[in-house]
Amino acid sequence: MTRRQALGDLRHFIAHALVDFGTYQDAISDREPLLYHSRLAAAMNIGLLSPQEVCEAVETAWQAGRAPINAAEGFIRQILGWREYVRGIYWQRMPGYKQENRLNARRGLPAFYWHGDTDLRCLQRAIEMTRDNAYAHHIQRLMVTGNFALLCGVSPAALCDWYLAVYADAFEWVELPNTLGMTLYADGGYLGSKPYCASGKYIDRMSDHCRHCRYDVKQVTGDDACPFNSLYWHFLERHRERLKGNQRMKLIYGSWDKMAQSRREAILTQANAFLDRLDTEPPYGRGEHAEGYRRH
Amino acid sequence: MSRPLILILGDQLSETLDVLTEAPDDALIALSEVSAEGQYVPHHPQKIVMLLSAMRHFADTLRDKGYQVHYSALDDDDNRHDLLEEAERLAEAYACDEIRVTHPGEWRLFERIQRRGTRWRLYPDNRFYCSIDAFGEWMAGRKRCRMEDFYRHMRKQTGLLMCEGEPAGGQWNFDHDNRAPIDQGLDFPTPPRHRMDAPLKRWPSWSRRTSVSISALSTASTGR
Numbered sequence: 030m031t032r033r034q035a036l037g038d039l040r041h042f043i044a045h046a047l048v049d050f051g052t053y054q055d056a057i058s059d060r061e062p063l064l065y066h067s068r069l070a071a072a073m074n075i076g077l078l079s080p081q082e083v084c085e086a087v088e089t090a091w092q093a094g095r096a097p098i099n100a101a102e103g104f105i106r107q108i109l110g111w112r113e114y115v116r117g118i119y120w121q122r123m124p125g126y127k128q129e130n131r132l133n134a135r136r137g138l139p140a141f142y143w144h145g146d147t148d149l150r151c152l153q154r155a156i157e158m159t160r161d162n163a164y165a166h167h168i169q170r171l172m173v174t175g176n177f178a179l180l181c182g183v184s185p186a187a188l189c190d191w192y193l194a195v196y197a198d199a200f201e202w203v204e205l206p207n208t209l210g211m212t213l214y215a216d217g218g219y220l221g222s223k224p225y226c227a228s229g230k231y232i233d234r235m236s237d238h239c240r241h242c243r244y245d246v247k248q249v250t251g252d253d254a255c256p257f258n259s260l261y262w263h264f265l266e267r268h269r270e271r272l273k274g275n276q277r278m279k280l281i282y283g284s285w286d287k288m289a290q291s292r293r294e295a296i297l298t299q300a301n302a303f304l305d306r307l308d309t310e311p312p313y314g315r316g317e318h319a320e321g322y323r324r325h
Numbered sequence: 326m327s328r329p330l331i332l333i334l335g336d337q338l339s340e341t342l343d344v345l346t347e348a349p350d351d352a353l354i355a356l357s358e359v360s361a362e363g364q365y366v367p368h369h370p371q372k373i374v375m376l377l378s379a380m381r382h383f384a385d386t387l388r389d390k391g392y393q394v395h396y397s398a399l400d401d402d403d404n405r406h407d408l409l410e411e412a413e414r415l416a417e418a419y420a421c422d423e424i425r426v427t428h429p430g431e432w433r434l435f436e437r438i439q440r441r442g443t444r445w446r447l448y449p450d451n452r453f454y455c456s457i458d459a460f461g462e463w464m465a466g467r468k469r470c471r472m473e474d475f476y477r478h479m480r481k482q483t484g485l486l487m488c489e490g491e492p493a494g495g496q497w498n499f500d501h502d503n504r505a506p507i508d509q510g511l512d513f514p515t516p517p518r519h520r521m522d523a524p525l526k527r528w529p530s531w532s533r534r535t536s537v538s539i540s541a542l543s544t545a546s547t548g549r
């Protein structure tokens with residue numbers, strides 16, 4: 030991998046993908062790993078491209094009328110905003126940041142994260158694409174593998190080690206705030222004002238996975254019910270004390286409380302049964318890196 | 326007068342780093358492949374291939390520009406397989422009394438370097454829009470440190486997508502337009518594929534040694 034190749038990737042992105050980057054930024058495909066994303070993170074993170082030259086190239090394309098403002102702004106926000114911001118947070122908050130676990134999540138990593146052998150179609154595809162390309166785009170990382178781990182209560186160390194290992198662009202200064210903070214809400218809501226938890230409905234809206242899945246995304250209980258649905262309520266119920274006061278969660282707790290007691294119990298039983306069957310592995314990390322997750 | 330050893334880490338492959346642009350002519354540049362960095366998590370083989378390939382090419386680029394470079398390969402017999410120990414070994418061997426390194430991307434390394442004593446000198450990483458200190462100043466005294474506020478501050482400071490002090494397009498945020506779901510009619514561009522090249526073929530069978538579980542993830546790689 031050379032700077033010349035990275036510059037070629039940048040030119041290709043600007044010429045062919047930037048135009049649609051904004052509009053389909055949050056979309057998920059059963060077939061396509063990259064969509065209109067740039068795949069430039071790895072080259073930037075190892076120093077082959079500078080964020081300045083990437084942002085300036087995008088601004089120039091917008092000025093020349095070759096990209097709409099929603100695409101140019103949406104893209105520059107990721108770098109000038111998110112990328113710089115998470116680095117700032119990392120260096121301000123370390124070493125304590127890596128020890129945070131505010132939701133007290135203790136579960137190991139679902140074993141299928143290492144091979145993708147699961148009948149939840151969205152997870153299977155996100156993990157297969159990760160295996161094949163050392164890449165998944167942001168919404169797969171956040172709303173598929175990330176959201177599932179959040180709902181199941183996977184520990185920050187177990188999940189962070191996975192993200193740090195499997196992506197070509199993964200380096201701790203950017204991986205840790207995204208995983209521990211944005212995805213697992215383990216920093217108590219520093220990066221996001223509410224957890225990015227979602228039921229199967231979100232995945233069904235943004236993707237075309239569910240039609241290929243053995244589960245029914247419309248069902249919450251029963252043998253065919255999409256596990257995301259009951260896990261979602263299980264998560265909310267587990268963290269009621271912490272989250273119920275959050276303005277942005279009021280509506281959702283309202284609808285949970287309106288359900289009949291027996292319905293709520295059935296949903297929690299469904300989720301518990303799923304979690305009991307879930308095969309997990311302890312965190313992989315070694316040496317000083319692994320020590321960093323522990324409180325001293 | 327002795328010369329400095331300049332350690333370039335695997336994610337610091339930029340010719341524009343202060344540590345390089347300010348290097349004296351006789352500086353020794355060190356790039357080191359060490360197993361410690363490959364094994365603390367079971368890195369994806371493609372990630373390792375990309376890093377080693379990029380490091381080897383970068384070493385060649387520096388040599389072409391006239392820098393003196395020592396490259397420690399994974400299979401070198403005398404490799405200490407730890408970044409700091411390998412740099413100290415080389416400093417000894419080349420009679421360098423100072424080791425310069427750009428601020429690393431991991432707290433773990435940053436902390437170790439600081440404990441290592443006065444021979445080590447840290448240089449700031451100048452590849453970001455916002456330095457670590459500038460971020461600290463932005464944060465100081467703020468109750469809420471939201472990304473959105475930081476982002477607007479950075480837009481104003483850099484002038485990116487700004488028109489006479491106002492955000493281009495009249496608003497800061499177009500998220501509302503950016504939530505379209507997948508659509509079967511879409512056509513996606515095919516990104517360039519990168520050819521496997523010579524430095525990559527020298528790559529030893531190291532990734533398989535790094536991990537148990539990730540070996541299931543291993544497919545022959547395309548260098549990116």
Ligand SMILES: Cc1cc2nc3c(=O)[nH]c(=O)nc-3n(C[C@H](O)[C@H](O)[C@H](O)COP(=O)(O)OP(=O)(O)OC[C@H]3O[C@@H](n4cnc5c(N)ncnc54)[C@H](O)[C@@H]3O)c2cc1C
Pocket residue numbers: 065066067068069070071073074104107108111112113115165166167168170171175192193196198199200203204205207208211212
């Ligand atoms: C759980 C989790 C872990 C992540 N780990 C990493 C990581 O280790 N390394 C990494 O670079 N990104 C990480 N991200 C952020 C983001 O998902 C990736 O940067 C992005 O998917 C890389 O693909 P791309 O280059 O095609 O990005 P694009 O979608 O094309 O975005 C353009 C660029 O914006 C930057 N960017 C976008 N989102 C973020 C973000 N949230 N934080 C920081 N930079 C961002 C990246 O530099 C990226 O190249 C993570 C996100 C999540 C949810």
